[in-house]
Amino acid sequence: MGFKTGDFPPVDPARLFEMPYLERIKVLSRHWVEYGFGTPKMTHVIYLAKLLVVYVVGGLLIAALTSGLNPLEFSSWWTEPIFYQKLILWTVFLEALGAGGSWGPLAGHFKPFTCGWRTYLKVDTIRQAPWKRVPLTGGDRRTGVDVLLYIAVIAVLLAGLLLPGTADADLTRLGFDAGRVMPAVAAALAVLMVTLGLRDKVFFLQARGEQYLPAIIFFAAFPIVDMIVALKVLIVAVWFGAGFSKFGKHFSMVVPPMVSNTPWLPSKAVKRMHYKDFPRDLRPSYRGSLLAHVGGTFVEIVTPLVLLFTVNATVALLAAGVMVCFHLFITSTFPLAVPLEWNILFAFAAVFLFLGHPNWAGYGLGDMNPALLALTVVGVLFFPVLGNLRPDLVSFLPSMRQYAGNWASAMWAFAPGAEDRLDQHLVKPSEMTVKQLSALYGPEAAEVVMHQLLGWRAMHSQGRALNSIMINQLGADIDHYTLREAEFSTNCIIGFNFGDGHMHDARFIESLQRRCGFRPGEFVVVWIESQPVHRNHLRYQVIDAALGVVERGVYRAEDAVAEQPWLPNGPIAVDVQWRMRGYERVRYPKAAADREEVQR
Structure with missing residues (x-):
């Protein structure tokens, strides 16, 4: 691997689609073992520069200087409560802008690197309310009100960061001289994050509200x-x-x-x-x-x-x-x-x-x-307990299942040419990842990179199941349909994703359908829910964007983990528990002339 050149998989980009789909997964998963994503070292240097210069040095200077502390004297700030408070606000600020997690090429953002603010400041982008029945949160279109709420969150974050600390008698008694972030500012931030989060769960999760909102509430309401x-x-x-x-x-x-x-x-x-x-x-x-x-x-x-x-x-x-x-x-x-x-x-x-x-x-x-201790313990444990028992009700992030492999996840399949509608009809912060990569490396190489993501997913348990269920749905057509890892594709549409399949569930596919108008069979989704802690199976759905959910079923976790990424023994066993009456997928052959005949 060079500084500017990556380790490209051992496939001929021009002949990628001549290989059967599972053979592609076999080659790319094996390549991942030795090279990972194969990213050029320059990319990692960019991430390190952002981390050290923007986050660490920038956070140190802002938190210390605005609190009357000397950033060059470690002993003057490392135990000061206000320094830690402002470091959390600085982290939330960067996350809310889209400059923290889910940033840059390793999250599918190649051009531009940052999509958060490009989404939240743009009217008509898709928003996702977490619950349908909360008043004043209906619909899936970002409005001027949502944009103003986002601006207000950023403004209050800046106020909390830049304003000096307010005096606190308890802090002085304990030997801390810099005060604390104004409780009123913290309270206003908490209210705004909840308000905007009820209209758009994506923003709430991008700001990592499941972890930082409780801290902000403590800043506002608790003695030191x-x-x-x-x-x-x-x-x-x-x-x-x-x-x-x-x-x-x-x-x-x-x-x-x-x-x-x-x-x-x-x-x-x-x-x-x-x-x-x-x-x-x-x-x-x-x-x-x-x-x-x-x-x-x-x-x-x-x-x-x-x-x-x-x-x-x-x-x-x-x-x-x-x-x-x-x-x-x-x-x-x-x-x-x-x-x-x-x-x-x-x-x-x-x-x-x-x-x-x-x-x-x-x-x-x-x-x-x-x-307060009892209230805190109950508060911080409520969503993790509920989320492990009922993962369908709670994102894996509030469930505290970070990087555990037990995620809701999905795979998208487009009939030839149908994916282009996402760029043609959606208001979003960037082009789809394949278009971004095509502009940089050409369309054939871009497809190889997109398949690398499918190879990566196949190395996890859900990937084996996603491929199995998609093969059951598409049959031999899987070799010429456009297949996408849903997390990265969703990234381009809503500006953020952190492994949470709830961000691209059936309601999200409905939002895409309202805007893009896919015909039956043009956009097929396999979607898997996380495994509950007390069950040995995972639930899945098959969604045809034009028709809605067309199949539901379950599969056993042990069957998925026992297989290889390329499924040499065929698809794993699934138990189909419901299927839409009379549903048969509309096929779209590979050749353009054949597609036109099918459509007629």
Whole structure:
């Protein structure tokens, strides 16, 4: 891999569609094992520059200078509550602009890199209300009101960042001189985030409201000691929830592809050792599973609980060091959707909360108001518990299932030429990814890159199921239909996605259909819901954009994880539980003349 050139898969772009679809997946999944996305090193340097210069240095200067602190004196700011408050506001600010997670080429944004504000400031882009029955949130069109709400959120964030801290007697008593972010500003921000989030769940999740909104509420309403302890409870809930979600059959399949995408790891041998028997068997090896569940599950469950309860300084120091290393390692792998700022914030939070304000110095659970503690615990656990029992009701992000492999996900299939309607009829922040790539590398190479994303998805459990169900629907037509990984395609339409299939569910497909008018059979979607914690199966839907949901069924998780990405034994077994009466997919042959005949 060069600085400006990537590692292109070993296929002839001009002959890609001469290969059967599953043969493409076989080649591209094997290529991923050794090269990951094959991204040029220049791309990673751009991400590092953004992370270090914009986020770290920019955040340090803004949080310190606007609070009367010396950014060059570490001891003057690293324990100051207002510094941590403003660092969270700075993170929310960048996320809300679209300059944090889901930014740039590793999230499918090639030109432009940033799509967040290009979506939220543009009337007629698609918005998605989380619940149909909430008054004043109906419809799926962004209006001037939504744009004004977004501007108001950005303005209040800037006010919280730039205004000096307000005096607080408790802070002064505890030896902190810089005050705190004005509670009224934090309260206004919380109200605006909820209001806009009720009209558009995408914005709420892009701003990472499921994690930062509780912190902002603590800023607005809690006395300083209660605020610090509540922030500890919140971050432990995030860590523990993520660790708990990694039990099961999905997570072991996440880590090997993530390690394969690590730019600083040139050794193919090390990457291969995380798979059972490359190139024949790409299921996780013992080493891959060990890294996943010791380096991931164990660390995220045990270490946070140690931090929350220990009163030993040495133990706290070691545990905080483990969490810092944990987040730095994730950052170094450049996972798709690139939540780099989030990981750096959490690494600093481990130090700030548990070493800067240790349990034995008046910041333990017993030092918090019992009523506020109970309210905080119930509040931070409500959505994770509900989301693990009923994943259909809660996004995997509020469910605290970050990067656990247990995601709602989808695959799109377009009849030849039908995908162009997305660019022709939608108001969105950018062209579709394939058009962006075509402008940079040509249409044939662009298709190879799009198939790399399908190969990546096939290395995860849902990918095996998505391909199986799509083969059941399309049959031999799968070899000439245009197939897309839904997460990345949705990115171009709404400006953000973070692995959440709820952003492109049946309601979203209805929004696309109202604007694009696909004919039956032109746009077929296979959509899978996350696995509930108490079930051994996952539910799926087949959606024909013109007709709605045409099939529902289930499949077993163990059947998916037992297969190879290219399904050498054929599609995995599914249990069709309902199918639209009389439904038969309208076929669209490959040749243009044949397509015209079918349409007549």
